[in-house]
Amino acid sequence: MQKKNQITNIGRVIVCELLNQWAGGTPGQANPDYNTIGQLAIGTNGTPPQITDTALLAEVYRSYIDPAASEIYTDPVLFEVIISKLIPAGTADGYTLSEAGLYTQGQTGLITDPDSRLYARQAHPPFLKTPTTAVTYDWRLGVTVQV
Numbered sequence: 225m226q227k228k229n230q231i232t233n234i235g236r237v238i239v240c241e242l243l244n245q246w247a248g249g250t251p252g253q254a255n256p257d258y259n260t261i262g263q264l265a266i267g268t269n270g271t272p273p274q275i276t277d278t279a280l281l282a283e284v285y286r287s288y289i290d291p292a293a294s295e296i297y298t299d300p301v302l303f304e305v306i307i308s309k310l311i312p313a314g315t316a317d318g319y320t321l322s323e324a325g326l327y328t329q330g331q332t333g334l335i336t337d338p339d340s341r342l343y344a345r346q347a348h349p350p351f352l353k354t355p356t357t358a359v360t361y362d363w364r365l366g367v368t369v370q371v
Contacts, residue, residue, distance in 0.1 A: 232344060264363075285319075286335050313358045
């Protein structure tokens, strides 16, 4: 399935903070990777995403996105950052999944870090995750120019 993404208000702030840091401004956080997108979460609440969302509505599983394993990379032709995360068979089984979200690393980079912030959230048609089902979430974050 393919759906448009909802970047949250916090996600927009994160981009502004990153631009500030890249431009030589003060990072504002002790961890230089604080604002990097580094985690994907899945959940069971299919309520449509809102720009005011700050978390998944019913998170059941979260995992790191590993740039070394080609789970996040840049397409210089399409001007997109592509995030592709596999939720393997045997993980989050028995849940009817209907939402996913991208989170930042936070201060410590730990999955349980309370400073990890929701960058984007999407709801999708529900499906039952079984022990033999593997699911890949692909996210495309692009830059467009209006003329």
